[in-house]
Amino acid sequence: MVKIYKVGSLFAGVGGICLGFKNVMTNDSRYNVIWANEIDEYACVTYNLNFKHKLFRGDIELILHPENIKNSVSEYNYYLELHREILEEPIDILTGGFPCQAFSIAGEQKGFEDKRGNLFLSIIDIIEQLGEKYYKPRVLFLENVKNLKSHDKGKTYKVIKENLESLGYTVFDRILNTMDYSNLPQNRERIYIVCFLNKSDAKKFNLFDEDIISKYKNNKTSKERQKDIEQILDYHLNKDMGEKYYYTKEKYPRYFISDKEVNDNQELYKINLDDQISEMYQFYQCRRGMYVRKNKSNVCPTLTANMGMGGHNVPLIKVNDGIRKLTPKETFKLQGFPIDDGYIFPLKYKNRDYADSRLYKQAGNAVSVPIVELIALEILKIFDLNDGYLKQITF
Secondary structure (H helix, E strand, O other), X not given: OOEEEEEEEEOOOOOHHHHHHHHOEXXXXXXEEEXXXXXXXXXXHHHHHHOOOEEEEOOHHHHHOHHHOOOOHHXXXXXXXXXXXXXXXXXXXXXXXXXXXXXXXXXXXXXXXXXXXXXXHHHHHXXXXXXXXXXXXXXXXXXXXXXXXXXXXXXXXXXXXXXXXXXXXXEEEEEEEOOOOOOXXXXXXXXXXXXXXXXXXXXXXXXXXXXXXXXXXXXXXXXHHHHHHHHHOOOOOOHHHHHHHEEOXXXXXXXXXXXXXXXXXXXXXXXXXXXXXXXXXXXXXXXXXXXXEEOOOOOEOOOOOOHHHOHHHOOEEEEXXXXXXXXXXXXXHOOOOOXXXXXXXXXXXXXXXXXXXXXXXXXXXXXXXXXXXXXXXXXXXXXXXXXXXXXXXXX
């Protein structure tokens, strides 16, 4: 009989972590995501199209403490019901890609001075509430930006680790780059934190040891990267089908500066995308409106939440009929979502077309699915070993 381990997911976004756990199984066991939480209403629309379990839309701090709502009876009743439902049954694994803007190099790096940084404490809060009613989750799976480890000279992560250890967890962490441990051609370094409540589980977890994780690392050639990129990018898309994604002189005159224009105006930076974006199967960015840079790793630079807003965060590619940015589908594929193969996008939100900018934000905030799968499978193998051993003793 297959053993099922229940998963709850905080800060779920569009379900990268949930999908990773859902996808893995062994002969003896699998995961079942029973609920998720997300505050962003647009992300919730995308999430609900792709998952059937409960999604609790709202502020996790208010879900855990509806008594803090003073001025609205309807809001209080709404969050009171979510509080009841999120604690309706125990879970084995709690996951969370908790908000990273407060720790990101691209942000102001305020850490726990920022409310988004303090949202980590909601993880501690729900663990304690679950522990009081049932028992604490057996495993925690957390993800954040690489900079979390070094933020404020390591003090921020020290606080996080001490909080988790005070609840009885053994904490492991490792910074992994998506391009090194999957076939996804994206340079995306993130810290993954795995915590075990049971010492017997912790003793068997060695995935983050250098000699073990190095076995999973790929060292792809540029030709191998190109094959991966061909699986992601839609080179059949042309200007007639996707004109809004193309960069042209009419739409972006400052990105197509001729030599004559530079000679006539010395204050102009020499940027001409037609000349400087010259190779297919490569990714470029126009940095701060001053110069064009090709990614040196032969992969896409890190997708960001604000890449849909323009500026220097936008990855650009050369295609058969010009220069364009990535489509939302391509950004989701770069995170490992099976677009056109089971994972779908919303078309409308409140009777309006669903904006591409929302999808770009969701992709930039997402977690790379194959990296989640790698770690989730290792956790499941540990469960099989330990629970199988306990089962033998029982008989």
